[in-house]
Amino acid sequence: MLSVPHLDREFDYLVTTEQSDDAQPGVRVRVRFHGRLVDAFILERRSDTDHVGKLGWLDRVVSPEPVLSVDVRRLAEAVAARYAGTRPDVLRLAVPPRHANVEKQVVVTPPPAVAVAVDDTAWSVYGRAAGFLGALGEGRAARAVWQALPGEQWADRLAEAAAVVVNSGRSALAVVPDQRDVDALYAAAARHVDPTAVVALSAGLGPAERYRRWLAVLRGHARFVIGTRSAVFAPVADLGLVMVWDDGDDNLAEPRSPYPHAREVAMLRAHQLRCGALIGGYARTAEAQALVRTRWAHDLVATRPTVRGRTPRVTAIDDSAFEQERDAASRTARMPSMALDAARAALRAERPVLVQVPRRGYVPALACGRCRNIARCRHCTGPLALHERDAAGAVCRWCGREELGLRCARCGSDAVRAVVVGARRTAEELGRAFPGVAVVTSGGDAVLAQVPGTPALVVATPGAEPIAEGGYGAALLLDGWSLLGRQDLRAAEDALRRWMAAAALVRPRGEGGIVAVVAESAIPTVQALIRWDPVAHAELELDARAEVGLPPAVHMAALDGSGPAVAALLDIADVPAGADILGPVDLPPGARRPAGEPKPSVARANAAAGAAPADDPIIRMLVRVPRDGGLALAAALRKATGVMSARHDQQPVRVQIDPLHIG
Structure with missing residues (x-):
């Protein structure tokens, strides 16, 4: 299969008599294309052709197993049309690579499934x-x-x-x-x-x-x-x-x-x-x-x-109340006394306590202690982090270089502060605040599936929260500003999803379950958590996106590439009438490059070595159309991508339809 956009079409080949029985629609074959052998699927068998010229012969049938079903083929075509992609790219996602030994094994047909009574x-x-x-x-x-x-x-x-x-x-x-x-x-x-x-x-x-x-x-x-x-x-x-x-x-x-x-x-x-x-x-x-x-x-x-009978009691604690509401233990654990009281109550009731921290690691982000400027690597501008308590210096999260002597590029100060505290640092602080209580961490490469229903502090990153036997007695959701303050279309939606996933593991309020979220209570997302009303929050999100013209109220295409390449694509594309073209804007440092561009790690390594940039800066342009214009926009961009691919005179442009994160 060829992922080159301008070759995303069917090609006719002749089939020999010996191959005819095995060469059925859906099987894998090898064909000679432009002087080399490539993998392909047979889509259909025909007795005639509309090709003008001499046809080549099928090289061989790789396997008689019809791995591309009619339904999956139709689905792949629909997905390619929906997302302005190529069918070969979709089929690589749909059909796994062949394993010859597995295909040759004797197939034992299982007996028909036995009906099992359903208790609904x-x-x-x-x-x-x-x-x-x-x-x-x-x-x-x-x-x-x-x-x-x-x-x-x-x-x-x-x-x-x-x-x-x-x-x-x-x-x-x-x-x-x-x-x-x-x-x-x-x-x-x-x-x-x-x-x-x-x-x-x-x-x-x-x-x-x-x-x-x-x-x-x-x-x-x-x-x-x-x-x-x-x-x-x-x-x-x-x-x-x-x-x-x-x-x-x-x-x-x-x-x-x-x-x-x-x-x-x-x-x-x-x-x-x-x-x-x-x-x-x-x-x-x-x-x-x-x-x-x-x-x-x-x-x-x-x-x-x-809903009220099944949910825990949710309490919001404003960040601004920290300084007025700290006790001796909370100065160490960076939590207000109300959250610590909830944890103590759950531990006294012999229940575990869940502590959700947005970031893993020790201190994943640093800033200047005087002007609050984010600390960045001098070689690649990546963010600097501390991996452990007694580290000799900060380490760049992009290129891995160590910075032994930190000094702010803006004000010259050598004082630093933590912007975000990671799960390991939080676990360390909680261990000092609750001596004698077991502290368990879950996140990164060490994700726990389940923990016992005994007193313990379970520190986890979002998505890595283990299930507690019998449910948690309390959950503390820290650093709400870190989730809500992200410059992202889905920041509020994603924050509520992560909070609810953690709070859903806590016992109901009738059994003493409590959730303390560190965020301002007036924020609509926090109110949705307190009321446990995700439907109303989704309605507000949908209305807000419709008001400003963002998906899913509209369809939007993000075009990432060099400025000349993106401009050329838009010149070729016959975008639907009335489409809004927004941009260009520079992509942030570390953003992914389009297909064919150097990987960020390679680009940063080249920059660190003093190499000149291999191409123009990467920019992004957005094309927005109403909901009923989505397929027309995708078709126009798909066709334009094919034209540019055939020209071979422009750098590639990455096309994303309704990207998950616009910025």
Whole structure:
């Protein structure tokens, strides 16, 4: 497959009599193209051709296994059209590399899945849930956005929905953010669905095992498929339900071209196959709320009395109150006494306490102690950090160089202060504030899945919070300004999602559960946490984005590249009438380069060595169109990219449709 944009089309080849039986649509083949052998898929067999000229011969059939199903091919074409990408790039995400030994192994067809009785009692607290599950059992295309309650066993609920579909004779697909979620859902699936019909897909399996499981899905041996973002392309037969859990997690956004989001691919698939769809989470994204507002999906939410009975008590502590509300211990632990009192109460009740810290490490960001200017590396302008308490100097987080003598470039002061305190430093301070209490950390490469329900302080970064047996007695959400103050379109939405994910692990208020968030209580995002009302917050986010013209209220394309290359692309592209073109702006230091450009680490190393820049500065321009102009914009940019690719006289431009982070 060739990822060159101007070659994203079909090519005809002749097939010999010996190859004819194996050369069927969907199989992998090798063909000679422009003097070299390349991999390809057979899309169809025809007895005629519209090619003018001499046709080449198929070199060989790599495998007779039809790995590209009709449904996946249609989905890949739709994703390429939606995201202004090429089909080969999408197919690399959809079809894993071949493992010959696995294909040659004897296939044992499992017996038909045994129906397992489904107890949907736990769904009864959510309005319309009975009708939703009933529609799935009848094979109808029911679609919903589910607002999970705190303490909810979300994996069991998704497994129950899948069991309803499997019992009806169809298949289900669930996409989750990471391996921890895959393991949790797989364990739940074994309790609600015939285990022989369940397959889990993830990159951590290794190429051979992952391909073996993927082939089991392709051959129709799996009725419930679970996986991370690439599993959204899994060739599930007779799909009746596609589910996405926690669609606001960045892990569901593909970092490779054409940068599709698993939620959007899942919704495209549900639309193409006329099957059911379910998006669930403790919080809610503006994109999910847009599906409800347009009536493509309906709400599955609990009543307010039920929500109040299941949520912990949430207290906001303003940052400005720190100096007036500190006691001796909080001076060490950088927490106000109210938060420490909540932790002490939970520890006295023999319950663990969760402490969420936005950043891992020791001190991940430094600033001048006098003028507050951010401390940056003299060689590559990367941020400086301290890795441990007694470090000899600060270390650049980009190039790794050590700065032994720090001096502010603005005012000349050698005094430094911590901008953000990391999880390890927080754990160290809490250990001094609570002598005799065990302190556990979870984050980075050491993520814990579960902790005992005994007194302990569990310090975790967002997304790495372990589940406590019986629930946490309290949760302390520190440095709220760090999450809310990011210069990002989704800063508020992401902060609420991370807070709710942590607070959902705390016991209900009736059992003494309390959550203390260090942030100003007047902020709407903090109020949404206090009231536990993510739906209203998503509505506000959606309205705010519509007012300023940001996705999902509109469609937007981000064009990243050198100034001349971006200008050339826009000159070629026949963008829809009425499109707004915004920019250009310089990308911030360390931003990713377009495909074909030097990696940031390479560029920084070249700069450190005194090498001249290899190309023009990277800029970004935005093209904005109304919702109904999204496909037209993508088609125009896709065609223009192909024209530029054929010219070979311009540097590449990275095109992202509705990027997750605009800035």
